[in-house]
Amino acid sequence: MTLGPDDVGVVVPARHAAGTLARAVSSALAEGVGAVVIAVDPTDQPTASAAARVAERDTRISVVDNPGGATPTGLNIAIAALPHQVVARLDAHAAFRPGYVRAALTALEGQGAAVVGGLQRSLATSPVGRATATAMGTWLGSGGASHRTGTVAGPSETAYLGVFRREWLDRVGGYDPSLARNQDYEICHRIRRAGGLVWFSPDMDATHEPRDTWTELAAQYHDFGRWKRHVMATAPGSIQPRQLAAPALVVGLVGSVLVARRRPRPAAVVPMAWLAAIGTAAATADAVDASPLTRADRVRIGGALGVMHLAWGTGFWRGGRGRGR
Structure with missing residues (x-):
């Protein structure tokens, strides 16, 4: 059976994202996905209020509580709320570019992959952010990581954000709740160890906002x-x-x-x-x-x-x- 965008559920861990959440969710809805689940710490009032406003606009959107706001915990809670065969992660400070989901489904089915990821495009709103985004696009800033500078599709060690076959998330037990960072790399490592294919597709890309100050970047x-x-x-x-x-x-x-x-x-x-x-x-x-x-x-x-x-x-x-x- 061929998968379509409505077979995809999107999970969005949201923290300190009142100003960017609506744009992120809109980019997912524009792809025709079946559902979006936003996981938010209820004590983060600005983000919780933004999530509630976004959810009022479309019946495909739901909000779940993520006490403490830890990203991997929020991802696991949101995944558990979805029945979909394919799960796509989207961070609240990021956005899918047009065609992201269809390119992901093409790679999943064409390659028999467990998870696929694409390019990370940095969009800056400040001089420091623009410098950081440009630096990330150099070999010295990326180390040659495919999600930063890749141009050729192929097996990869990790997937930026990641679009997963649900069966593989269930097989490896979801995200490690002890990791506030590097969750994507670690879960892809477990998938590869379990025999799954992690695939990079340059036809997929998503934007994110780099830090705007030297202190935040450091x-x-x-x-x-x-x-x-x-x-x-x-x-x-x-x-x-x-x-x-x-x-x-x-x-x-x-x-x-x-x-x-x-x-x-x-x-x-x-x-x-x-x-x-x-x-x-x-x-x-x-x-x-x-x-x-x-x-x-x-x-x-x-x-x-x-x-x-x-x-x-x-x-x-x-x-x-x-x-x-």
Whole structure:
């Protein structure tokens, strides 16, 4: 039996998303999906009120309580409220681009995949956000991850957001409720270990909004690093060499500082190589929109790359669990 968009249920974990939730849900409804379930912490009054207003507009939308607001818990609660054969995740700060669901169904059926994902397109509303979005589109900012820079369909280690066959979510037990970050990567790792195919399709893409300040960007990537350390401890086979680059950089920079007084020239190798790589990436980066990049833009792109690397690396070595969002 051929699957159609009405066989798809969309789950939306919403937190601190009063200003973006309506746009996210509208993008899902425009795809013709069968239902949208929004999971929201009832104590987050602005988001809860926004969810209630959105639900009044269409009978396909329902709202479920997610006490505490943890993303993986909200995802599992929303999934349990859906009877659909296919489940698509959509974050409240993101939006599907037209054709997303049909492209996902084509990949699911054509490849026999357990889960498919597409491209993550960053749309910025501030100078820092635009620099971050551009930095994410470079190899130095993405590590070559397919959901950031991929152009060819094929097997993947993870899926951005993810459109799942419901049977595979049930088989692996849903999302790990202990993870405030890296849930998508971890669940895809379990699916692959269980024999399921994770597929990347460049015909699918969804937008998201990057952080608008340096402080928010640093906090986000620090948490990414901390939670990756946690995932590595619980699923050691999931780690990829590129994910160790930032932790290795931090070790190299600390080592450079320690030996700088005795051997200044060798000590300069790591920081100078890192800064040269950042400078090259910033100078050759392509804008994420139609506006040309100014010199100030490229300086901010270099700054974004530096913040991302250092925050991720220090978060990894700090370990433990981050805050999440």
